[in-house]
Amino acid sequence: AEILDQDFHIEEAVEWTGLDLKLGQVSGLALDPENNLVVFHRGDHVWDENSFDSKFVYQQRGLGPIEQDTIIVLNPSNAELLHSTGKSLFYLPHGLSVDKNGNYWVTDVALHQVFKLGAKDKEPLLTLGVPLQPGSDKNHFCQPTDVAVDPVTGSIYVSDGYCNSRIVQFSPSGLYVMQWGEETSLGRSGPGQFSIPHSLALIPDLSQLCVADRENGRIQCFRLETGEFTREIKHKAFGRELFAVSYIPGGLLFAVNGMPYPGEAESVQGFVMNFSTGEIIDTFIPLRKSFEMPHDIVASEDRTVFVGDVHAKAVWKFASVEKLEHRSV
Numbered sequence: 001a002e003i004l005d006q007d008f009h010i011e012e013a014v015e016w017t018g019l020d021l022k023l024g025q026v027s028g029l030a031l032d033p034e035n036n037l038v039v040f041h042r043g044d045h046v047w048d049e050n051s052f053d054s055k056f057v058y059q060q061r062g063l064g065p066i067e068q069d070t071i072i073v074l075n076p077s078n079a080e081l082l083h084s085t086g087k088s089l090f091y092l093p094h095g096l097s098v099d100k101n102g103n104y105w106v107t108d109v110a111l112h113q114v115f116k117l118g119a120k121d122k123e124p125l126l127t128l129g130v131p132l133q134p135g136s137d138k139n140h141f142c143q144p145t146d147v148a149v150d151p152v153t154g155s156i157y158v159s160d161g162y163c164n165s166r167i168v169q170f171s172p173s174g175l176y177v178m179q180w181g182e183e184t185s186l187g188r189s190g191p192g193q194f195s196i197p198h199s200l201a202l203i204p205d206l207s208q209l210c211v212a213d214r215e216n217g218r219i220q221c222f223r224l225e226t227g228e229f230t231r232e233i234k235h236k237a238f239g240r241e242l243f244a245v246s247y248i249p250g251g252l253l254f255a256v257n258g259m260p261y262p263g264e265a266e267s268v269q270g271f272v273m274n275f276s277t278g279e280i281i282d283t284f285i286p287l288r289k290s291f292e293m294p295h296d297i298v299a300s301e302d303r304t305v306f307v308g309d310v311h312a313k314a315v316w317k318f319a320s321v322e323k324l325e326h327r328s329v
């Protein structure tokens with residue numbers, strides 16, 4: 001008998017011209033309902049060590065908001081610019097997701113706010129948080145990192161943030177519902193403890209929310225309705241930092257980690273995992289240029305993957321290369 005075992009590998013789509021785009025620091029990626037690539041970038045603003053004071057208050061308001069369009073929509077095949085918006089609204093873009101109606105949901109770590117923007121609108125439809133005021137109650141975030149909307153219930157989930165350690169749930173109209181998570185206690189990082197909840201992957205078919213627990217170098221998943229911890233996915237290959245996660249129906253989970261600390265072995269790369277077992281089934285790096293600080297990852301159902309890098313100011317495209325191996329048994 002002859003068995004065809006399909007073994008797929010992810011490798012850079014080198015025909016993708018998106019690598020030549022003149023972007024600012026790329027902080028967020030998402031796919032819209034037409035499967036177009038949406039990029040959230042910082043234009044001429046940068047997040048560096050002078051951006052915040054010791055109380056996480058943004059120090060560069062004098063610069064004004066970013067004057068370029070910070071949200072750009074690209075044809076996923078040829079990187080052609082289809083649409084752009086988001087000028088004069090943001091100071092330090094961070095997380096991006098697109099809901100099933102094509103609305104853009106973003107976070108701004110300088111404003112400490114979350115915004116809902118209609119695809120063609122110039123002004124936000126919904127705003128959460130108090131501008132420029134860090135905090136950790138029902139109305140304040142501290143450098144919120146990402147936002148995800150449950151396509152079934154419309155519930156809004158915010159990963160909050162660099163200077164908080166929680167996931168906050170809001171109703172579809174933006175009313176505070178509940179929160180979970182706590183700071184990682186020294187030494188041990190237990191279930192539900194975070195050290196920068198940095199990126200969200202909402203898994204509607206399993207009604208779970210997975211979180212890139214960045215400085216704990218791991219992924220934690222929770223039940224959407226209750227915030228109950230369901231599982232941790234952690235591998236030595238991740239190294240110390242795990243920056244972003246993305247899930248596609250059918251059970252594949254994608255992630256990117258951080259640059260290794262001096263002397264550490266684990267290199268910066270992308271990972272493909274089997275969600276149900278947590279096992280790594282492939283890893284990938286660019287052929288052109290190199291990852292510097294891969295900051296977000298988004299995968300589409302046809303296993304096309306995009307990675308945005310906040311230091312390289314680049315967006316790479318990766319595609320799965322089907323390898324049909326004929327084995328006779």
Ligand SMILES: O=C(N[C@@H](O)C(=O)O)c1ccccc1
Pocket residue numbers: 025027047048049094295310
């Ligand atoms: O992590 C940092 N930035 C990235 O996550 C990012 O979103 O740019 C950072 C840390 C310290 C100082 C300045 C920037």
